[in-house]
Amino acid sequence: MPDDTARRMAQLLHHRKPALAQGDPVVPPIVAAATFHLPSVQSGGQFYGRNGNPTWDAVEAQLSILEDAEAVSFPSGMAAIAAALFATLKTRDRLVIPSDGYYVTRVLSDGFLRPLGIEVQAIPTASYATEDFSGAAVVYVETPSNPGLDAVDIAAVAARAQKAGARVIADNTTMTPLLQRPLDLGADLVVAADTKAPAGHSDVLFGHVAGRDAGLMARVRDWRRMSGSIPGPFEAFLAHRGIETLEVRLERMCTSAAILADRLAAAPQVRKLRYPGLRGDPSHWAVGGQMANGGFLIGFELADASAAEAFLARCALIEQSTSFGGTHSAGERRARWGDGVAEGFIRLSVGIEPVEVLWSAIRVALAG
Numbered sequence: 001m002p003d004d005t006a007r008r009m010a011q012l013l014h015h016r017k018p019a020l021a022q023g024d025p026v027v028p029p030i031v032a033a034a035t036f037h038l039p040s041v042q043s044g045g046q047f048y049g050r051n052g053n054p055t056w057d058a059v060e061a062q063l064s065i066l067e068d069a070e071a072v073s074f075p076s077g078m079a080a081i082a083a084a085l086f087a088t089l090k091t092r093d094r095l096v097i098p099s100d101g102y103y104v105t106r107v108l109s110d111g112f113l114r115p116l117g118i119e120v121q122a123i124p125t126a127s128y129a130t131e132d133f134s135g136a137a138v139v140y141v142e143t144p145s146n147p148g149l150d151a152v153d154i155a156a157v158a159a160r161a162q163k164a165g166a167r168v169i170a171d172n173t174t175m176t177p178l179l180q181r182p183l184d185l186g187a188d189l190v191v192a193a194d195t196k197a198p199a200g201h202s203d204v205l206f207g208h209v210a211g212r213d214a215g216l217m218a219r220v221r222d223w224r225r226m227s228g229s230i231p232g233p234f235e236a237f238l239a240h241r242g243i244e245t246l247e248v249r250l251e252r253m254c255t256s257a258a259i260l261a262d263r264l265a266a267a268p269q270v271r272k273l274r275y276p277g278l279r280g281d282p283s284h285w286a287v288g289g290q291m292a293n294g295g296f297l298i299g300f301e302l303a304d305a306s307a308a309e310a311f312l313a314r315c316a317l318i319e320q321s322t323s324f325g326g327t328h329s330a331g332e333r334r335a336r337w338g339d340g341v342a343e344g345f346i347r348l349s350v351g352i353e354p355v356e357v358l359w360s361a362i363r364v365a366l367a368g
């Protein structure tokens with residue numbers, strides 16, 4: 001782990017200490033309040049639950065430490081993505097998004113931005129390296145992409161996009177700020193689904209937008225207040241608790257993923273395995289550079305849809321669920337959602353199970 005990551009993680013675990021008074025709870029209280037004592041509007045403090053909440057403040061303090069930037073929390077990853085897009089786009093703008101990234105971002109853009117007169121241009125992640133961004137208002141990158149795990153050189157794309165006058169939004173969900181730092185690489189805004197590894201226990205949806213441009217972040221905050229897209233205090237508490245253990249969980253998940261990717265790639269039933277940490281993977285160039293390691297997601301193909309479904313059903317230690325980044329290993333056949341992948345393609349999210357036990361279960365399930 002790089003020194004600055006270690007420092008951030010330690011600071012995050014103690015972020016409440018400077019403000020604590022005798023007898024205060026060490027963990028943030030869940031403040032379930034719509035209204036706050038307000039004899040005077042001018043005196044500051046909390047005033048209404050759509051504008052602010054002390055439990056959001058706690059999780060935003062953690063996220064700010066992780067991102068080294070102002071962070072605004074949202075009730076889901078999609079709420080964060082919508083906020084970033086509505087804060088940066090206007091009629092007649094052009095938005096560039098990945099055609100092979102998280103599909104709801106594409107559906108949102110097509111269904112709600114296009115009818116407002118925004119031109120939506122979807123291009124494969126692999127084309128970002130050569131695309132001409134002239135005339136674009138926002139270049140949206142997702143790297144490595146979900147589910148294909150193709151990588152984009154964030155610094156190079158940000159430099160070219162900004163030179164062309166565009167803003168750059170990076171969806172960092174598959175990596176988290178501990179493994180990849182798009183703002184340091186020049187992105188204007190980071191968006192993320194903290195539903196995944198940061199909250200990490202498959203029990204809450206959450207998201208955030210982070211950035212270092214105060215004007216842009218003020219618009220993101222205004223969007224939350226005016227659209228009413230606010231996280232609940234219980235959800236903020238769960239996200240806060242999850243983030244405390246993000247680093248130790250990622251350590252186990254990524255180490256296990258590297259071991260499993262090697263062994264899966266050698267299994268006769270497995271084809272076209274993708275794991276950025278493997279030498280020879282098309283995204284391997286990014287590992288050790290913008291990506292701290294290969295991550296915890298593995299993509300591979302089995303012979304066909306029924307072979308993939310049978311494997312997932314047989315394996316006792318892979319939950320058959322969508323989403324990723326949780327404590328339990330989870331897998332699904334992405335073609336069932338219409339992703340542009342082969343029928344037998346499985347996205348495997350490696351959890352925190354001890355790796356040899358996990359591998360035994362996978363090996364047995366593969367053998368059929």
Ligand SMILES: *Cc1c(COP(=O)(O)O)cnc(C)c1O
Binds near residue numbers: 192195196
């Ligand atoms: C899951 C996901 C989202 C959406 O997050 P929700 O919390 O489900 O709204 C956005 N982007 C990526 C890359 C994701 O994997």
